[in-house]
Amino acid sequence: MMDRIAQLRREAEAAVEAAGSTGELEELRVRFLGRRAELPQLLRRVRELAASDRGPVGQAANQARQALEEMIGRRGAQLDAAELDARLAQDRVDVTLPGDPVEPVGRRHLITQTRLEIEDVFIGLGFDVAEGPEVESVYYNFDALNHLPAHPARARTDTFYVSDDVVLRTHTSPVQIRAMEERPPPLYIVIPGRVYRPDSDATHTPQFHQVEGLAVDQDVTLADLHGTLLAFARAVFGPRREVRMRPHFFPFTEPSVEVDVSCFRCTGGVLEDGSRCPLCKGEGWIEVLGAGMVDPNVFEHVREHGYDPERIQGFAFGMGIERIAMLKHSVPDLRLFYDNDVRFLEQFG
């Protein structure tokens, strides 16, 4: 009996060693360890043996079974690994084929991108964003902004009229008046928006976009305007920019200034190679916006809303979004903004 067990064990071990696949191994497992196989049968019949034989035979058979199970397990793992390797080697792709297309990349329009950039600078400086209608009354667009009845900007060559009393706003300034009517000072707002003037050529489109700012408080000064615009210029055009204010004339500010930013392509109008800077035309400065201290007459229109020009004062500024975008991104032609050619749209935002 003991011999038979040893023989079975040898036989089985040799067969497992020689097994070439997991399938073959499974057959061997059934043959040697299955319900009807000799070794388990033998184990089941141990109790029929003589009492003295039971111990050694049972022990030997059990050891043989355990050894065999272990060996089949080990051999199985080896064969599994080999077979997986073979299968994976078969399962090969052409790695040079293109990957799946992801969802295309969307972009904001350059006008929007620039508007948000400007808004965010002023939000950081403590300004709110105010908005108002594009189709606007003559009162808000002109009368309340110190434009005398004969002011040339009111002419039909300079303003789109819907009726005698209604225009397409020519600037975002009417929102200044609307905001002051709604809220007493202190008032710190920027006003982005679309505006309209009847011009159409390489440097004018009949619609364009502005951002205007208004700060009204008890002690807002021209020096504060200077500092505010310096912060703006550095945020948008780079940390080493300077600004300078040149006296100018606007009907709704007094004093009025035009504001230049030091050129961000050159030093003092000269490029590194010694040639004249084409962006600032050798000036070293680029005009970017108009500004000034709010004219007392403008406050007269909202005096009863808390804007007594003897008690409060403020500054205002306005700039063209397209102009800022063109300067910053070297866009050569205003009309590109409104063609909406995807090859243009994909470049920004």
Place this chain on the structure above:
Amino acid sequence: MRVPIRWLHDHCRPALDPAQLAERLDMTGTKVERVLRHGVTALDAFVVGKVLEAERHPNADRLSVCRVAVGEVDVAQIVCGAPNVAAGQTVAVARPGAVLPDGSRLDAAELRGVVSEGMILAEDELGVGTEHAGILILDEDGLAPGTPLLDVLPIADDVLELEVTPNRPDCLGIYGVAREAHAATGAPLGTPPWAEDPGAPGPVDGVEVIVEVPDLCPRFTARRFDDVRVGPSPAWLKARLMAAGQRPISNVVDVTNYVMLLTGQPLHAFDLDRVAGGRLVVRRAGDGEEVETLDGEVRRLDPDVVVICDDQGPTSIAGVMGGARSEVSGSTMRVLMEAATWNGPNLQRTSTRLGLRSEASARFEKQLQPEQALEAQAVAAALLERVCGARLVPGTVDVGGPGPPPRTVRLRTARMAALLGEQIPIQRAAEILKSLGFSVANAEDGLDVTVPHHRRDDVAREADVIEEVARIDGMERLPATIPSRPDGGGGLTPAQRARRRVEDLLADHGLLEIVGWSFQAPSVADRLRLPADDRRRRAVRLQNPLSSEQSAMRTLLLGSLLDAAAHNAAHHASDLRLFETGAVYVDDTGGPLPDERRHVGVLLTGAARPRSWRTPEPPPSDFFAAKAVLAALLDALRIPWSLAPATEPFLHPGRAAAVNAGEETLGWLGEVHPLVCRGWELDAAAGFELDLDRVAQLAAAGVPVYRELSPFPAVRQDLAVVVGDAVPAAAVVDVVRRAGGGELARVDVFDVYRGPQVGEGRVSLALALEFRAADRTLTDEEVAAHRRRIAAALADELEGTLRV
């Protein structure tokens, strides 16, 4: 406004080169557009010459070969084509190397076989006049050959081109600019050129002026000059006018232009012998009245135009252009010199209406002051005597007289510092104001500042005076400070943040933002098939559009999106994902302003995804592609929404829906009608358009409140139901949801089948159900009960049968 530097130097001579002066003027409020070079360059090559001999060219009848002394000993051989060249003349010579005003460079040349070492010049070749028929003969005696020509003639000058703002008509004259240069640089200012007036007040013999419209003509002055000899102007006068951009015409006319350029006040010279009756009447024109102007045109007038008439009717359009009838000519003997003040806005209207803008009308439009009229008369009288040999007849016609007395404004030192954010010493302020022509007197808290007439309309209040001080003191020196905000503040409203989110989401889902035109052609309403009673036909119309193509304001964004798609399709880009946010305007409020609100629009064309080797034929951008974008947007914003079948005239009738949030319709979703697509030459398109203001409000409303996370597992089951073809999937889901109760956590449609297995007119929907309870694990029996209830409700309400 062109300011020749040499002319400016007559009145103020700052020790600055032209570029430095331009910079200083720029920084004090007189904008210099550019500094031009007028006249010739390479000045060494221009000399005085003396013609020693002039003989006919051997090979050309019209040319002369001259020997010209061009230095103490130098003699040049010059071939000259002028008929008037002769030995003995003193002439202007350009030697090789000279550069003429047009930029051409002169070199030694051979003309018909004879060498020419230079050129004898005519006026126009030097930019000092317009004469070209003959050479310029210098009449000054004793000029040595070789003398630099610049010593004799202003053949080169730097010219400042100024942009004068509308509040500063005083800078439309050289002397006014000199005053600014004086204030800006400190260089002394010469006495005003009108300081000595040869004339005097009093009636003028043989001249009468009646002003019927004093509101439109605040002042009219006139002087009479006899024994006038009309002829060409002297060289210096012509050269000045040329440098300032005016063509010389004749001495009398040149004097009027010269005085205008110097003082800013235009003048008009009448031939007094052609002023019928010797009497001028200033009145409004009759409706349809006609006048022939100097340029030979007959102009039809209306009563808003002011005319100057003699006994035979209109002889001049006030301030705009003289009449042909009384024009000064070569035979004029007596001149009536007019200097008047006109109403600026009225004059601007006239010049715009008649399409006549001149140097004179451009000045009058800015509203000149009555005092300027006599200043100009004074300068003109002296010049007419000097240049035309004229004799001033005593007296001055003066209707209207000077303007109102000067205004005095208090400048408070404290107020100035508060506005500027910097203290300017009051003595400095006083100096600046005096240099600009203001008079000042000390006051307890600052200065009393009296405004000169040349700044009467511009400086009326303290803020105006502060600006004067600040701009000359130098705004570039102001410190840069930031307002100190006691209340903090700053930021976007929740709705503004939501709008930014909308744009971000669309860009993140691969859409490119466009910016369309607010204007469109009225025919876009037809192209979008809007019926006559559609409110979106009630567009805001412009009274003065640039073209009919841009005469109506858009009522939908769809037109702009289709325009952009068509533009790109024409450039072979047809797989497009576009969006726009912008205002639309509907004129149906009954009030003065239209209903203006922001929309967001999306348009998809072509393939929904790029082609690839795994999906060589990607699905088209159809209804469901657009719906996916809509869902991505509204779900991200947590706006509960639903679609309902709907019709829009511009959408495919079977593939159109209203986008609803609760009871409210936010907009439309659908495939664009094939006929609309055809109108934009597109194959197909789908998209949606929503009221962005409402979307932003809904997105900004409400704060999410935490819901308990159930620790118990969900039970997932599929269910297939067959219903009538016309039953919307949303109705099925709705029934399932109601019947499923609170423990049905989710329902999704994941398959749709039509075909023989479900029968004609029927559709099978496969639904994925998820059940979950907050407080326990659901048992199979509980889920089976839910399922039975759902099946019963489907059968009951929709005649639905479960498929097994």
